[in-house]
Amino acid sequence: MLYLIRHGLDDENYIGGWSKGGLTSEGIEQVKQAIPFIKTLPIKRIISSDVDRAIQTTEIINDELHLPVHYDQRYRELDKGKITGLPIKLADTIFPERHHMGVYDKYPEGESMMDLYKRISNLLHELQELDDTLIVTHRGIINMLYFLLNDIDVDMDKKQFNVTHASIHEANIKEKVIRRIY
Numbered sequence: 001m002l003y004l005i006r007h008g009l010d011d012e013n014y015i016g017g018w019s020k021g022g023l024t025s026e027g028i029e030q031v032k033q034a035i036p037f038i039k040t041l042p043i044k045r046i047i048s049s050d051v052d053r054a055i056q057t058t059e060i061i062n063d064e065l066h067l068p069v070h071y072d073q074r075y076r077e078l079d080k081g082k083i084t085g086l087p088i089k090l091a092d093t094i095f096p097e098r099h100h101m102g103v104y105d106k107y108p109e110g111e112s113m114m115d116l117y118k119r120i121s122n123l124l125h126e127l128q129e130l131d132d133t134l135i136v137t138h139r140g141i142i143n144m145l146y147f148l149l150n151d152i153d154v155d156m157d158k159k160q161f162n163v164t165h166a167s168i169h170e171a172n173i174k175e176k177v178i179r180r181i182y
Helices: 025-038 052-065 088-094 096-100 113-121 139-149
Strands: 002-006 045-048 069-071 133-137 168-172 177-180
Touching (some): 052 069
C-alpha cells in the first residue's frame, strides 16, 4: 500500500506552486496531530517533494519515525511559473486570467493542469512498486491520482477529493483504488 500526505498549512496569502514558503504554526500543529495515526501505518520509507513546505512536513514526521527519506522534485505541486510565491493580490494584477483557466492553459512559464496530469501519469508504474511508502506531497499531486485511478476527466475543481492540509490518503495503484483515511 502507498500512503500520501498533503503538507501542513502554509501562508495562503501567497501563490503556492513551487514557492519557498514554509508551514505556519497551524500547519506545524496539523502535521504533529497526524503523527499518531501515521505511526499505525506500515511505513518503511518516505519520499517527499523537495518544496520547502513538504520538506518541513517530512522533517516533523521523521523526527518521530526515523525512516529513510528521499526528496524528489517530481512530486512538486503544479508549477505556477512567473507568479509562484507572489502575494495573491499582486498575482491577480499581473495574471488575472488565472481565475478563468482551463485544464490546458499554462501559467506564464509554468505548467497546465494537463501537464501535471501527464507528469503523475508517467509515475504510475513506479508508484505501483512502492509498497509501505509515505509520500509527502501537495494537493495537486494527490488530486491527479484521484483523477487517474478513478478514470475521471481532469477539471479545475481542486477541492472535490477533500485533500486538506495534513490529510492522509491510501492508494493501491495496481487495483486503481485511492481513498482518504485521515
